[in-house]
Amino acid sequence: MASILETIHSAADLKRLKATELEALAAEIRAYLIQNLSRTGGHLGPNLGVVELTIALHRVFETPADKITMDVSHQAYVHKLLTGRLDAFPTIRQEGGLNGFMLRTESEHDAYGAGHAGTALSAALGIAVARDLQGGNNHVIAVAGDAAFTNGISYEALNNIASQTRRMIVILNDNEWSIDRNVGAIANYFHRIVTNEHYKHLHDSAARLLQRLGGKTVRNVARKAEEAAKGLLWPSMIFEEFGLTYYGPIDGHNIPLLIETLEFLKREDKPVLLHVLTQKGKGYQPALDKQKKFHGLGPYDPETGETKPVGQKTYSEVFAQTLVELANEDERVVAITAAMPNGTALDLFRPHHPRRYFDVGIAEEHAVIFAAGLATQGMKPVCAIYSTFLQRAFDPIVHDVCLQQLPVVFCMDRAGLSGDDGPTHHGLFDIAYLRGIPEIVVMAPKDEDELADMMKTALTLDRPSAIRYPRGVVTGAGCKPRPEVLAVGKTERIRAGSSSRADVAIFALGPMVAMAESVADQLEAEGYSTAVVNGRFVKPLDQDAVREYALQGAVLVTMEDHALMGGFGAAVLEALDEMKLSASVVRVGWPDQFIEHGKVDSLRKKYGLSVEATLERVRSLLASRPSEREAETWPAHTTRRIAG
Secondary structure, X not given: OOOOHHHOOOHHHHHHOOHHHHHHHHHHHHHHHHHHHHHHOEOHHHHHOOHHHHHHHHXXXXXXXXXXXXXXXXXXXXXXXXXXXXXOHHHOOOOOOOOOOOOOOOOOOOOOOOOOOXXXXXXXXXXXXXXXXXXXXXXXXXXXXXXXXXXXXXXXXXXXXXXXXXXXXXXXXXXXXXXXXXXXXXXXXXXXXXXXXXXXXXXXXXXXXXXXXXXXXXXXXXXXXXXXHHHHOOOOOHHHHOOOEEEEEEEOOOHHHHHHHHHHHHOOOOEEEEEEEOXXXXXXXXXXXXXXXXXXXXXXXXXXXXXXXXXXXXXXXXXXXHHHHHHHHOOOEEEEEOOOOOOOOHHHOOOOOHHHEEEOOOOHHHHHHHHHHHHHOOOEEEEEOOHHHHHHHHHHHHHHHHOOOOOOEEEEOOOEOOHHHOOOOOEOOHHHHHOOOOXXXXXXXXXXXXXXXXXXXXXXXXXXXXXXXXXXXXXXXOOOOXXXXXXXXXXXXXXXXXXXXXXXXXXXXXXXXXXXXXXXXXXXXXXXXXXXXXXXXXXXXXXXXXXXXXXXXXXXXXXXXXXXXXXXXXXXXXXXXXXXXXXXXXXXXXXXXXXXXXXXXXXHHHOOOOHHHHHHHXXXXXXXXXXXXXXXXXXXXXOOEEEO
């Protein structure tokens, strides 16, 4: 006999279920998520927390006509299961399969794509205003976790909702967690609401009131909650001040109450906010016990929740441990994270220097300007922010840090491809958006030892700096007992080639150095003298090294885990043009498009970031090189051949 879940091929099937079957469906969904994600990994905890809420949303509203946006949208797995993607769900986060976030190209039920926090309210407002202008009557619902309200964009949207649309529903999904426990005044404010005795009484009695009073319940609960809030918390509710009528908080796992409430709000002809209380990881004890771990993880044992030990340290861990040592030596060093203490490994720094550790919430712009303020007073701030999230703070980097030549250090975790998380999380643009800014030094280590050296180097500078390093385990090279200060703007010669004149010179950046050595091994075996240069610095670029090999007539190869447009290879081409030098150039990097999710090795092979693809392109140029007599007739400033 088929399970209830197996009968759900669209939201219409959900509406045909008996009300008494919805609790069983919720249990089946939880069991299904736990089993399936144990094989693929993913955002288990957040999705276990929104099972009932998502069922209620699709029971009451009609997607795709009604539009649901979800902040970050990592909690959209249940939404996918209820909108025709059950059969494809085992492919989630796998190459060619379902994306781990909402994606407009994946389904008409995904009203808005996301992967970063703070977008749901603004996007929903845009959709609602478009509806109003077009004379529509559909519903627009924004679902945002409480962590999203530590993000300034959410408040920019709140400031506009009441004045710009006549009708919209905001659902505040309050579970006290983003990835780590939420911090700051807003988190404390929500805590005051839900721990207020008047609210607690209303929350505990809501189900009984529903049974006794039916449709009057929601209005009654909302009115009493509003009175309690206004009388006992603040003179007026913060959301009411923004012009949204506040309802709640209610139990986010009580399906009948959720449905009754949403049916009521569906009839309200004004912007409203519903505050629901949920439990992240509900129904799975390992996820409840280790909420940070089960926010997002790889494969695990579904019975115990245990994951396979990584074995080696990660780059994040080496970063944090090095920062502890550097902070031990210099009391001016402070660490800043934007709600990612676990992801950046700064939770390892916090116990050692709690007064010099700052989690600002999901507020990257604030983090950067906060760091700038610290730097003006002689402190040495280190901002640990994922490459893809630092994009959000571009203007503060320019205006507040670089323009003032402040010694802020940006440590950009997850630089390069971020595999299963896909295009919202790939760190493929940081070189391009940083190297055009005056004053900043941009570095990329080839291994963990060089990461430590670059951190030491950055803290000696009197100007801004950025270090990009990849997700995952280190190379195994180990670290010296004490980091060393590197010569800024100078490359490292890893191999000089088999003769005094190189046929090929490979300039590799960061983790691509290992691949460059494999390419060089093969070319040397084929009789080509091949040099390998560890680029180290994107800015300032080592023009002397580029000039040396260009004058030798070597084929120059650049290799980077970054977009080719505006990247390291582009910097080398610009340097050649500036020096009016001729060279044959092969650039290896990511093409000018958004890269889908998938395994890193597979995607590298698909897009030509592999040893084999690089060899093929280099051999082609070597075979077609002009003779020395022909080369002498070329204008000195031209770049002869560019592949890639």
